Structures are given as structure tokens and as C-alpha cells.
Amino acid sequence: IIGGGIAGVSAAAMLGAARRVVLLERESMLAAHTTGRSAAVFTETYGNATVRKLTAESRPFYEHPPEGFADRPLLHHRPSLMVAREEEAGLIDTFVSENPAFASPIAMKDVYAHVPILRESVFARAAVEPNSADIDVHGLFEGYRRMAVRNGVEFVTNAEVQSLGKDGGDWIVTASGERYAAPVAVNAAGAWAGAIGELAGLGNRGLQPMRRTAIMIDAPQGTDVSSWWFLNEAAERFYFKPDAGQILASLADETPSDPCDAQPEEIDVA
Numbered sequence: 001i002i003g004g005g006i007a008g009v010s011a012a013a014m015l016g017a018a019r020r021v022v023l024l025e026r027e028s029m030l031a032a033h034t035t036g037r038s039a040a041v042f043t044e045t046y047g048n049a050t051v052r053k054l055t056a057e058s059r060p061f062y063e064h065p066p067e068g069f070a071d072r073p074l075l076h077h078r079p080s081l082m083v084a085r086e087e088e089a090g091l092i093d094t095f096v097s098e099n100p101a102f103a104s105p106i107a108m109k110d111v112y113a114h115v116p117i118l119r120e121s122v123f124a125r126a127a128v129e130p131n132s133a134d135i136d137v138h139g140l141f142e143g144y145r146r147m148a149v150r151n152g153v154e155f156v157t158n159a160e161v162q163s164l165g166k167d168g169g170d171w172i173v174t175a176s177g178e179r180y181a182a183p184v185a186v187n188a189a190g191a192w193a194g195a196i197g198e199l200a201g202l203g204n205r206g207l208q209p210m211r212r213t214a215i216m217i218d219a220p221q222g223t224d225v226s227s228w229w230f231l232n233e234a235a236e237r238f239y240f241k242p243d244a245g246q247i248l249a250s251l252a253d254e255t256p257s258d259p260c261d262a263q264p265e266e267i268d269v270a
Contacts, residue, residue, distance in 0.1 A: 001186040002161055002173070002196055004030040006141050008188030013144040015186075016151030022182070023153055024175050026160040026192070031141055033261065034190050039214070039241060039248065041230055043080055043132040045099040052099070062135070069143040075133035078241070081111055084234035086124040091234035096127050103129045114229045117220065132230065134241075161189075164199040171200075191259035211257040213268040214250040216243065 001008045001015075004025030012023045027033075044056045062074045082103070084091045096103050106128040112118060148155075159175040164185065166172070171185040189196045194204030219225040225242040232239040233252075240249035253268065 001188055002164075003186075003188035003190055003192070004155065004157070005033060005035040005188065005190050006031065006137075006144065007190070008186070009141065009148055010144040011186055011188055012153045013147035013151060016148050016153040021148075021151075021153045022180060023148070023155050024159040024161060024173065024180070025155065025157045026175075028157050030145065030155070030157070035141060036137065037214070037262075038137065039230075039239065039250070040135045040137045041078070041080065041132060041241065042075055042135045043129060043230075044102045045080070045082075045095065045129050045132075049098075056102075062133075062140075065143060066147070069147065070136070070139045072136065072139060074136050074140050074143075076136070078132060078134050078230055079114070080129040080132040080230040080232065081106070081115060081126055082129070082232050082234050083111065083118070083123040083126045085122065088235050089125040092125040092127050095234060099129070102131065103127045114227075115231050117228075118231075128229075161196060161199065164196065165201065191257075191262075195259060209257050209259050209262075210254040211262050211265075212250060212253055212255075213264045214248055215264070215269055216246045216248055219245065219247055 001012050001021060001023040004023055004027070008023055008025075009030060012021050015021050042055070042059075042062060044052055044059070046052065046055070065074060082092060082095050092105065096105060104127060106126050108120070108123065108126055111123070111126045112120060156175070159178065161173055161175045163174040164171065167181075170181040170183055173180040173185065185200070187193050187196045187200070191209035194207035197204050197207065225247060226245070228242050230239070230241040236252045238249065238251050240247050
């Protein structure tokens, strides 16, 4: 398995029960990039139909993980709101029609009750996903890592893949001067997945890393934001949520980037 983020480590944890698994990570530690840099929201209405179906099918695992997987609950209930301006109100209808089992319209007065920072003159329509939640990403990752260790997975860090190709029935991987052979290679390389695909002679399959900037800002003075709901704009111009007493916010930007240890740029933060 190439890649030590949550995709690679969770695959290793599951496959390790029946296979001999080696996981190669180019950095000096696991989960060095995207895994720890998300909004950490479990929502069954995000993404295309395939992503939404996969998310919905994962809920039982998050709510009832295997015995000993996690020391505390992985999900913490936080409803999500989708809001739209008058000229984009149709996006709310589309959102609800695509997610009839998970979302429904909500009156704007109820939106302001749960996210009082919104200006009442800006948004005209809204929908709610009542059963979304915050995800304990660290707890989830650690659960998979411990499962992988119990299942005998070998982790190799500082192992940047230089070559990858088929030789007979095996994939041959050269990483930081070491050679590995296996009948199956899993590309879980995150932002580097396209580059790994090209090394394998399979092309990048259109995978393009994108940089998204999120910032932590102080809550309004004297305001407890811990119970605020997650809020996303239907036109995908911003989202925000409470996080450790502050507000995590993003303009939902998608800036093409080379695979790298992504860092915020001053102009994006400004």
C-alpha cells in the first residue's frame, strides 16, 4: 500500500487480517497531510451519488466500531445547514431532492436560532441535515492504525516511491533504495496518487491536487459557539463550524497545486 494517510492505513487495517501487508509512506510519520486537515464533518449529503452512498454505508461503523477500536465515540452530533441567497434559492430545492432521506427545508428563523451570526438580509432559503456529526479524526485514524498493527501490517516511513512496474505477476516497487514485490499494489497516495499512477504506467486518471485554505478565527467576544450548527453555502462559496471554542472557516477555494506539504498562502488567508 502506497500512502500512510487514513485511506492507506484503513485499507491496511482491513486487508491485514487476511494478507501480508507492507505500507510505504514517503514522510517521516503517518497522516502528515490531508488526513488531519479537513473540516472533520460526517455528512451524508456531500459529494456525488457514489460518495454519498459510501458515506451512508459507513455510518454503522462510526457509530458502533469494533470492540477496542476507539476509547471514545467517533461521532459527535452536529446538524448541518445549507443556505442560499434569493437568486440561488433553487439550489436548496436541488439539494433536498437529491438527498430526500437526509435533508429537508427549514425556516430561516430556525436557522438564525442555531447560527445567530448570520445577517438576516442575506439568505432566503435553507435546508437542514439533522443527523450529521463532527468526526473525531484522530480517534478514527488511531483506531485503524492500532488495528493494522494488531493484524501484522509493516509500516515503512521515509519510503518515497521512485519506480513502480509489473514484473510477471508482481508489482515491483522501489522506494528510497529498497525493493518490494507484491501481487497487488494499492495507490492510496492522496495528492501524489496521480503521480503514482503515472509511475505505474496507468496515467494520472485526471487526478489533480487542489489547495483549500481554512482558518481559525476567534468567536464573537463573550459568545459560546459550541452549540452552533455547521453551515455551508449552497453555491459553495464558504463554510464554517465551531472548533475548540473558535470558528473554523473556509472560502471553499480549490486552487490547482502540485503535490506538496500544502501551506496557506498569505493572500488566501487575507
